[in-house]
Amino acid sequence: MTQEALFKSIQTYLRHQRDEMVQLTQRLCAIPTENPPGRQFREQADFLAQQMDDMGVPVRVLPVPEEYVQKYTPRESWDYPRFNVLARWDAGADQTLHFNSHFDVVPVSPNWKTDPFQPVVKRDRLYGRGTSDMKGCITSCIFALKALKQCSAAPPWNIEVSFTCDEEIGGHCGAGYLVKEGLVKPDAAVICEGGAGEIIMSGHRxxxxxxxxxxxxxxxxxxxxxxxxxxxxxxxxxxxxxxxxxxxxxxxxxxxxxxxxxxxxxxxxxxxxxxxxxxxxxxxxxxxxxxxxxxxxxxxxxxxxxxxxxxxxxxxxxxxxxxxxxxxxxxDAAITDPDEMICKTARRAVRRVTGKEGKLSVFGAFTDMHFFVNHAKCPTIGYGVEGDGIHGCDEYLVVRSLADTARVFAEIALTVR
Ligand SMILES: [Zn+2]
Structure with missing residues (x-):
C-alpha cells in the first residue's frame, strides 16, 4: 500500500469511529480523577492499560514510590497512591516516538450546567470535566494506534505511549517520574495537548x-x-x-x-x-x-x-x-527548535488533515512538555483536541476534532524519520 492509500484508509476507519470515540471519552471522564487530592488513579490506570492490552500493545502499570509522592505532592495527597501507564509498540527500530497524556483533572465547582462526570453531547460538543484537558486527547491517541493496527501499518519508529498522573499539580510523580528515572528515553515526543486545529505547540513559557x-x-x-x-x-x-x-x-x-x-x-x-x-x-x-x-x-x-x-x-x-x-x-521555558524533525513532521500532518498551514507557537501556560525538552533533551511538540472551558465550568471538546486529532497522531507516527 502506498503511503497515500494508507492515510486514506486510516481516515476512512476513523470517520466511522465517531460514536466509539465519544463513548471512550465518556468512560474515561466517568472515573473522576480529580487532583488534588488525586482520586481513583488506580482505576483510571487499569482501565487505560486494558485499552492497550486489548490492542495487543504490551503495557505496564507503574506505581510511584511513596517517597516520591511525599516529596512532590502536598500532604493532602499522601493517602492517594500514584500510578502511571507505560505501553510500547516495538517496531524493531533504533528510535522511539513517545506520546504522553495526563489523566488527572482539576476539581469541579457546583456551577456546572450538566453532570461534569457524565459527559453529554450537545450539537458537536462533548461537555464534561476532562473532555478537552485531556481525556479526549487520550481517546485520540488510543484511536490513532487502533487505526494503525486496523490498517496493518508498519511504523518506522517504535511507538511508546504513557498516560501519567499529576500534571495538574506539577507532574513530578507523572511525566517527571518517568523521565527523571530514565524509564522513558524517546528520540522525539508528542504531548497530546497544547496545540489544536492548525496550531502546534512548540514550547511554553x-x-x-x-x-x-x-x-x-x-x-x-x-x-x-x-x-x-x-x-x-x-x-x-x-x-x-x-x-x-x-x-x-x-x-x-x-x-x-x-x-x-x-x-x-x-x-x-x-x-x-x-x-x-x-x-x-x-x-x-x-x-x-x-x-x-x-x-x-x-x-x-x-x-x-x-x-x-x-x-x-x-x-x-x-x-x-x-x-x-x-x-x-x-x-525554565521549554522550547523545541522549529527546524527539528518532529516540528516539520507535525506541520505536514496538520496540513494534510486540516487543509491549513501548521503553525508553530509557544504557549503562555506550561504543560509536562518541559520534562521531555529540558530533562530528557528530547524534541517535543504539543497537540490535541479542540475545546474550551479548561479548568472552568462547562468544559467541552469539539467532537469532530477527536478523529482529526487521531489522524494527525497516526500520520506523525508513520512519517517520523
Ligand atoms: Zn492538561
Whole structure:
C-alpha cells in the first residue's frame, strides 16, 4: 500500500469511529480523577492499560514510590497512591516516538450546567470535566494506534505511549517520574495537548512560584506604634514587586506566542495571601504568593535573584522589615527548535488533515512538555483536541476534532524519520 492509500484508509476507519470515540471519552471522564487530592488513579490506570492490552500493545502499570509522592505532592495527597501507564509498540527500530497524556483533572465547582462526570453531547460538543484537558486527547491517541493496527501499518519508529498522573499539580510523580528515572528515553515526543486545529505547540513559557513571608511584631490595636504591622510592610513590598514588574514587562520575546499578551512576562501577586488574627491586634505575620511567568529569554535563576534583591533592598531601607521568600516551583521555558524533525513532521500532518498551514507557537501556560525538552533533551511538540472551558465550568471538546486529532497522531507516527 502506498503511503497515500494508507492515510486514506486510516481516515476512512476513523470517520466511522465517531460514536466509539465519544463513548471512550465518556468512560474515561466517568472515573473522576480529580487532583488534588488525586482520586481513583488506580482505576483510571487499569482501565487505560486494558485499552492497550486489548490492542495487543504490551503495557505496564507503574506505581510511584511513596517517597516520591511525599516529596512532590502536598500532604493532602499522601493517602492517594500514584500510578502511571507505560505501553510500547516495538517496531524493531533504533528510535522511539513517545506520546504522553495526563489523566488527572482539576476539581469541579457546583456551577456546572450538566453532570461534569457524565459527559453529554450537545450539537458537536462533548461537555464534561476532562473532555478537552485531556481525556479526549487520550481517546485520540488510543484511536490513532487502533487505526494503525486496523490498517496493518508498519511504523518506522517504535511507538511508546504513557498516560501519567499529576500534571495538574506539577507532574513530578507523572511525566517527571518517568523521565527523571530514565524509564522513558524517546528520540522525539508528542504531548497530546497544547496545540489544536492548525496550531502546534512548540514550547511554553517558564514559571516561578514563590511565597513571601513578612514577620512583624504584634501589639494592641490602640497602640500600634509599639508593634510592626506585617500587613502594611507586606503591602510596601507588594508595591516594589509591582514597580519591578513594570520594568520587566518591557522585555519581549522573539518567539511566536499563542497570544499577544504572552509575549511579555506576566505576574500574579496574592493568589494566596493572608495573616493576622484579630481586628484590634497588630498583625505579626503576613504572606503573599507570586506567580511569575517567564518568557523564553528569561531564566528562573535570574528572576529569583532579582526578587531576592527587591526584598534585600527593602530590608536595608527599612530596618523594621523582616521578610523572606520561599521558592515553591521554578521551571525554565521549554522550547523545541522549529527546524527539528518532529516540528516539520507535525506541520505536514496538520496540513494534510486540516487543509491549513501548521503553525508553530509557544504557549503562555506550561504543560509536562518541559520534562521531555529540558530533562530528557528530547524534541517535543504539543497537540490535541479542540475545546474550551479548561479548568472552568462547562468544559467541552469539539467532537469532530477527536478523529482529526487521531489522524494527525497516526500520520506523525508513520512519517517520523
Ligand atoms: Zn492538561
Amino acid at each position: 517558564g514559571v516561578l512560584w514563590a511565597d513571601v513571608l513578612i514577620q512583624g511584631v504584634s501589639a494592641h490595636g490602640s497602640n500600634p506604634e509599639v508593634g510592626v504591622n506585617a500587613f502594611e510592610k507586606g503591602n510596601m513590598l507588594v508595591n516594589r514587586f509591582l514597580e519591578r514588574h513594570k520594568k520587566d514587562r518591557q522585555r519581549e520575546t522573539r518567539h511566536s506566542m499563542d497570544r499577544e499578551s504572552a509575549r511579555r512576562p506576566s505576574m500574579t501577586l496574592g493568589g494566596v495571601s493572608g495573616g493576622g488574627a484579630k481586628v484590634n491586634t497588630i498583625p505579626d505575620d503576613f504572606h503573599f504568593t507570586i506567580d511569575r511567568r517567564l518568557i523564553p529569554e528569561e531564566s528562573v535563576k535570574q528572576v529569583k535573584s532579582d526578587f531576592r534583591e527587591i526584598i534585600q533592598t527593602a530590608m536595608q531601607e527599612d530596618k523594621n522589615l523582616k521578610a523572606k521568600m520561599n521558592l515553591l516551583m521554578g521551571l
